[in-house]
Amino acid sequence: MSPDTRPGDPAIPSAADQGARRRTVLRAAGLTALLGATGVTRAAAAEPAEAGGHDVIVIGAGFAGVTAARELSRGGLRPLVLEAQGRIGGRTYTAEFAGEKVELGGAWFDEGHPHAWKELQHYGLQRTVDQAPEVAFFPAEQGYRAYTPAEGFGRLAELVTPVFDGSKEYFPRPLDPFAREDLVRPLDRTTLIERIDALNLAPVDRAWVTGNLGGLSGGSARGSLTQMAQWWALSDWNYDKFSSATSSRLVHGTAAFIEAMLADADADLRLNSPVTRIEDHGSHVRVTTRRGTTYRARAAVVAVPVNVWNRITFAPGLPAEYRRLAEETVAVPSAKKIWLHIRSDQGLFYAAGAEGVPGLGDVIPTQRLGDGHLAYAFSADPALDVTDRAQIQASLRRWVPDAEVLAVRGHDWGNDPFARGGWTYKRPGQLTGPLRAVQRPVGRLSFAGSDIALGWSGWVDGAIESGLRAAGQVLGR
Template sequence: MKETSVKRAHASRRAILKAGAAAGLVGAAGLASAGSASADGATYPAVQSYDVIVIGGGFAGVTAARELRKKGKRTLILEARNRVGGRAWSSTFSGLPIEFGATWIHPSQTLIWNEVQRLGIARVDDPNPDYAVFATESGGYARQDLAFLEHQDALLRRFVEGAEQYMPRPYDPFHRADLLADVDKLTLGDRARQLRLTTLERNWVSATTGAYGGGFERGSLTQLARWWALCGYNTETFHGINVTRPVGGMSGIITKLLAESGATIVYNAPVTKVADNGSRVQVTAGGAVYDAGSVVVAVPVNVWNSINFTAGLPAEFGRLSTETVGVPTAKKILIQVQGDIGRPLVNGKSGAPLDLVLANTDKSSQGTVLVAFSVNPNLDANNQSQIQRAITEVLPGTKVLSVKGHDWGQDPYAKGAWTFMRPGQLLRSLRAVRQPHGRLVFAGSDIATGWAGYVDGAIESGAQAAAVAANLSGAAALA
């Protein structure tokens, strides 16, 4: 990969050194006491040494840090934001707890499910919707009873027909690479054309396929098939994975995992440079330089090109980052509407401003809170007028009182939201970027072989990266 760099995000050089509750929280420049020259001749605060540095404080990074502690490694987490969680972000809206990112867990996602049970965190299921809203033959929308969802499920089963043969082992997507060679070339749109779906059928199935993929012509059929295989090839589980939420949100879980890691963590420290000299690795972040025997890079694939890896990486890393894995136009929007409108399940037609609209579990004193998802590049997630027009189209007569959204594509530390690979990336890229390069190991839900796009995949990838990084660290020659 060509060497790249971005402007260093502003970080205070007078950050206050703090004692973290259980994770050794420090300010970005609080470790410095004297200057030292780096390989490029620039002067930075004194280098601080660790066994392993983890770049990114999402579920993959925090899991890696916790597993490294079990192996006796002294670990530093460098986090660009002022919080942990990454693309999992618990917040509030209209007085209610909400999630701007990862939300649900399921028993089939055994890693996160077991963590929640072990930590004694309660769970709650979202209630079923009261009615559905689907596109009509005339191009508008109509309210339907829930039995209508059977039509959508039948289309979904047609869409992924054959996955049992070309994806027989859910956690080993490469097992039948011979059968995948042609399938992995297909977009979701290609598959719709293969099936000769009508425009109406395409609109009906788009909320569970095109919306996930960032559009019919972006997402790959094999990514959808991977999720389908992990769900046991049935629609009940496929829809059920987005039902159960941990009480206290995802932030409550990762905070506990961070405490167990015993790692030092530096917030507001975006990494700009990683220099692997073959025996040690120096990482530049927030105006400071840190040194370790190995590094776990646990940031989203879309962000890889924002870091200058001075030793260079194989071309596949840069290509995958440029092509994007996390959906780059994805937005999640919380919408406060007037009155009790029940619990709708809105399926936006292909290309609509809103792809999917659900009712939030908890009721607001002002009425109903809706949770909406969009991959439309032209939608402003915080423009109330735009959201009002979009809601009026699918739920006529509904008045929007306020909105709060997050555009994950514009987030500099994500550059996209949930994982959905593009055609060719599974067979061409995934195996390559899962291999360590020098003293660097890459991790994250984006490159998990199992539940890619979910917290379970992040935990899987983080634990695997920790095992490799621990061995590399042990082989490092201490300066």
């Protein structure tokens, strides 16, 4: 529906015609529309003071929100999706860099992702695998040392595997982390570094393990053992599967995936509509955006990151478990992802950072270019500027002194006001503490997002899982 029309205007087509038109526009507009161009954008200036005509308001157009909207539409409801940014995708973000499609956020898919894999098969989306590195750099007594990939990753597998000893017993069914809650609950108080230190590793070996796992956790003293152990269990308790989970991505990017899902939903979309207030009036909800536009519906799905919950005013206020989780943060609060166009005599190289060292963490190559190659890196360093090529090159040269960074493109997820963090990594006590409570509805509000998934939390699969659950809660009322 156009924002400058009203229900009842003769110019408004039927609901079926609207759905068909929307799907046609989305398919024709392609990826550029989803990255902020015209085609799916809705101008907000002419919106009415209070808009109705929708059964459910979905707040957030990431995979959780779009999944919920699609399922609500399939259930016969009329959803409105309010997205704070000028694009859909949430913490996935397909962009152009060095003439290639790259992912500035979540990117990877695997047959072991039950919800995402089913969707990929449904939409006929193809995957590709990154090119393997030719040399790998790991910490040494002094600086870093080059290994063949077989030597380096073989040694890393030997060091990492014991961290998860016993996980087959406490996570026997990884998609249900509470199957053995009696065993998980005491372990959930353990930080990742406490578990690593219990292994009494030699200093260099400890640097290998903390560098590898600490980067994923946003800091091994911050993150819980159980979050990483569940990922390990979801990877069939196998290092090769655990490490290869970040090598398979979509040929046309995550934007093509979420575009297909949104095109399948008969949902109205409003971009550039950050929500500031959500009121539950018992019989209906009222949602207010930063522009002062108010929308009314019988229910709402809140599908924004947990780290953002406390930036929205809820009336009445949220229960204590929700407030606690938002205050503690779930997603890594200083997470950054950076793409690099590199030229080096080393060719395709992998570089493992040491935890606590400023600058880049792991650097992972993806493909050769006509001049050099592409790689991506992560960082949780608050001082790293993802746009500063010289700073990033200086960090990269810790491993490869001749490396030349020709161009960079990154996203600072911690300073993104609509994310306030990157990938999910729960802190000690959050799994067995508030997680199940925040999966339940609060009045006419349901909550969704990869942060609060039971299975692959931190992955697109977890976002889809939670979107399905939230839509089911609304439809079941």
